[in-house]
Amino acid sequence: MNTVIPEAAxxxxxxxxxxxxxxxxxxxxxxxxxxxxxxxxxGCPLRCQYCDTAYAFHGGQWWETDAILAEVARHGAxxxxxxxxxxxxxxxxxxxxxxxxxxxYEVSLETSGAIxxxxxxxxVSRVLDIKTPGSLEAHRNLWSNLPLLTPHxxxxxxxxxxxxxxxxxxxxxxxxxxxxxxxxFSPSFSQLKPSDLADWIVADRLPVRFQxxxxxxxxxxxxxx
Numbered sequence: 001m002n003t004v005i006p007e008a009a010x011x012x013x014x015x016x017x018x019x020x021x022x023x024x025x026x027x028x029x030x031x032x033x034x035x036x037x038x039x040x041x042x043g044c045p046l047r048c049q050y051c052d053t054a055y056a057f058h059g060g061q062w063w064e065t066d067a068i069l070a071e072v073a074r075h076g077a078x079x080x081x082x083x084x085x086x087x088x089x090x091x092x093x094x095x096x097x098x099x100x101x102x103x104x105y106e107v108s109l110e111t112s113g114a115i116x117x118x119x120x121x122x123x124v125s126r127v128l129d130i131k132t133p134g135s136l137e138a139h140r141n142l143w144s145n146l147p148l149l150t151p152h153x154x155x156x157x158x159x160x161x162x163x164x165x166x167x168x169x170x171x172x173x174x175x176x177x178x179x180x181x182x183x184x185f186s187p188s189f190s191q192l193k194p195s196d197l198a199d200w201i202v203a204d205r206l207p208v209r210f211q212x213x214x215x216x217x218x219x220x221x222x223x224x225x
Contacts, residue, residue, distance in 0.1 A: 014065045016092050017042040019056040019085065020223070021068070023075040027215030029108065029127050030154055030182055036079040037072045041093060044085040046112050048135040050158065050188045052216075055223060056085040065096055069103060083110040094119050114140040118148055126153045133167055134160025134188065146175050153181045157208075160188040165200050178207040186211045 019040045026036040040053070042060030063071075072080055080100050087093045088111050100107045101123040108125040111117060114137075117126050128145060131137040135158065149155065155177050157168040168185065177183045185208045187197045198210050 014092075015062050016065070016068070016090050016096060017060040018063045018068070019060045021071050023077060025214060025218070026079060026081060027213045027218075028186065028211050029110075029156070029184065030125065031079055031106070031108065032211065032214055034079045035077045036081050037075045037077050039068060039072065039080065039082045039096075041082065041084045041087040041090055043089045044112070045089055046086060046114060046131070046137045046140055048131065048137050048158075050135065050160065050191065052189070053083075053085065065092075065099060068096065069099060072100070072105070073103075078106055079108070080105040081108045081110060086112050086115065088115040088117070088120075094121075097121050097124050112137075112140070113145055114142055116142060117145050122150065122152070124152075127156055128153065129156045129158065130168070130171060132157055132159060132164040134158075134164040134191075138167075146177070149177075149180050151181055154184060155181060156184045156186065158186055158188050159197055160191045162196075162200070164188075164192075165197065169204065169206060172206070172208060183208040184211050185209070186213060189213065189216055 019042045021039050023037050026032050026034045040056055042056055044057055082097060097107060097109060098121045101121050108127055109120060110127045113128040113130050120126055131141055159165050159168060172183055185197060185201060187194045194212055201208060201210050
């Protein structure tokens with residue numbers, strides 16, 4: 001199990017602050033449905049109005065990287081998702097991602113897109129969450145990330161309204177995102193009827209993948225699921 005590290009000792013490149021590590025089903029993205037170990041790092045500089053993991057903004061415990069890798073291995077799953085909060089807010093996340101790839105896992109990173117992804121190991125599937133106006137954090141989007149995307153990566157839009165949909169559709173077209181990677185549209189839970197978003201995508205023949213968050217359907221946002 002993890003060892004709590006005194007604050008004075010946290011400068012080591014082998015330690016990160018974690019909120020939780022748990023095994024569940026991947027609830028979204030390209031690998032939806034796969035048993036996945038989630039490594040949830042603590043802290044996030046954004047405050048999206050629909051955030052469902054605000055409990056990860058503060059607190060957590062310091063874990064040594066070796067302890068993280070051992071806990072991931074204990075769960076026996078091939079897929080690992082590093083998430084938050086905003087995991088890239090901790091610079092040592094970059095090293096953890098590389099070590100997970102070196103260990104042979106299928107690794108994904110859930111990131112807000114507000115922090116530079118250029119140093120992330122290219123073996124990682126970077127799931128870039130482009131913030132719509134409805135999130136109240138669209139001004140934080142780092143557009144220089146988009147040219148860095150590869151077919152191994154994914155872009156996600158959480159859509160809160162018809163205005164959000166129109167905005168996201170424009171971004172998809174302007175940056176030709178489907179030519180580069182998978183593009184995912186999901187409705188903001190409790191704000192937009194899933195059937196409305198599905199109908200808009202079908203009517204426009206939009207080359208994106210509609211998704212619902214499986215974990216919300218199964219476990220209603222219960223932490224650790």
